[in-house]
Amino acid sequence: MLPMMHPHLIRPWGIAQTTAGPGLLLDLYQGGSMAALMRSAGPLSLGETVTALTPVAEACAHLHQLGAAHGDVTAANILLTPEGLPALADLGDAQLLGMPVRDASPAADVAALAATAWFCLTGQLPEARQVRLPLGSLRPDLTTPLISLLEESLEPSGGITADEFARELYSQAEPEPLNLMRTADEQVLAELPTVLPEPAAKRPLVGWFRRLWGPARKADPHRSRRDQAQSPNWASKLPSSRRAFRV
Template identity: 40%
Template structure:
């Protein structure tokens, strides 16, 4: 379903139950999607209503049945469905609003995306396809019009209503492979700006676009294999693309004419709002074309930012799990090195026992991570130097880390805060965050939300370590804020259930550049926000 695809005169639906339709977002053969507002609180949603004549649309019962079927699918990169509303055009599905518009709209405005942006889109959508395929569901209509973006730039797969339950009808045997082919065709369009030509007239992508990373070209070409069985599955496709080149945030700054909603932020909106230190704002704006007419409050939206990035834990610096980061691409199971069969599929339901083949966690007094969770005591000493020249803090005592946090050097404090943050996630203890983040800050809200997920799932992260391999210099900013640019590495780790059973393994991430926005308090330095470095 393509954004702004209106043909002819279309009247907005009259919506019951305290909602009002504002504008048409997209139109297809079977349905139309409208932006609607809830009158009670001004919350914005999208409403999908039938495009057929009044006598041709389905019943509320049928629509609620569709909702009941589709609402059991939950993934960070899948459009969320809320409820069914009555309208004068038939029953409508109320769903999450994607104010960033569609990929088709972005490509019409820009032609192509940068390779890192392509990774952001392709891995996010491949991850949700892997999830659906693990549940024996294929989407059936992966296209630029059905790939949508949140205000933070996170890709969402929409229009799952066209999905076919495998085995419930005459669905083609290669349905899952067709989803991969369709996504690879989207990848071709993203990097070339052209529709996919027939196979007999198609050059290898590395020949056609030699400036993109060879590994990315090879990953997309693999998904385009004519023989379905030779294509990677969705999880493998995600892994190949993810490993091909570093992901980068999607630039949604498309100008006034094509924006579907007036609140879509630019990639640098957080910097333009004055939240980052002045030195960073100057560097981010140097030599770039700013979006005209922006005001400080224009891009606030829900308060989330694509430039914000998680430093560690379940997202392992990749923030699709919360839609908060500069790299809004993959759930952690999409990271390279995840165990075969796990990417994109939910963990099996626990029967209270241990997972087959899993090793139980050692008792607390024997656990390797016991020191790193609460601190090893005042007698502990820092670990050996890393190849980068930095010293590992994994076995540094809590008291020593507190001294580093309280030092006058924000760069030294940044290294200690990264280690303390990893320990908070390893322990799944939100109380530890008070010694790491400023209250009610973007960093605090993001970390609390992620730890709440671990608590709800009754899982822990075993073996997680976050190292600041290089940092500095510190750049002073407004209101006492200081920004520290850092390169951060994340160790391999395992997510385990309460009995020690393995949920998944996640491989190490060697390096990721971030900017820590820090504030010095009476108790030492604290993190206020984590941003992607300015381009």
């Protein structure tokens, strides 16, 4: 597994002996899986889908270049860091191309990527071609090139590589960050990055009144200090023990 490593493949670090037998020591991805995020948040936006699946498609392309295929690309096998970075897990099911018994193939990985993208956008896996509803009827906001990409990639004979799938998907929308606060438990919540609120837009009426009233009057140096002083705050009239609660 180590020669196949990629930034978006979960890295193994060794083997541990447990009461249930030997187990792999893997990187910890506390953000959960894409399947868990979908169960709580529902369908994702196109920008969130680009963020989640473009790196995974690049990881599949990396495996295909090395002569291997993953064989089990699903939303449950895409894990997330607290920062929302995706990585493909369950590499133990991958198979080298050319093995006598082989269920995995690059075309099957691309079809699984398209099915996962379909699931992220609609909340349901695509059915067979004969009974499948058009993607455009389920998500009318999607572009025609994206719909064509997913529907062609679902067919094993589509001829689309994982690298082409990653580039085409990335070109469809601006990536958007995944909001993991909807699925994180108390332990993971402390690991999530802080999201600062966007600055409030300037109120147009305030600016209009300011222009109408004119610039603020400057303090006259010849006026007395008492005249220039602002009126005391209401909290200054309270006892000292209550002034601390002033905002």
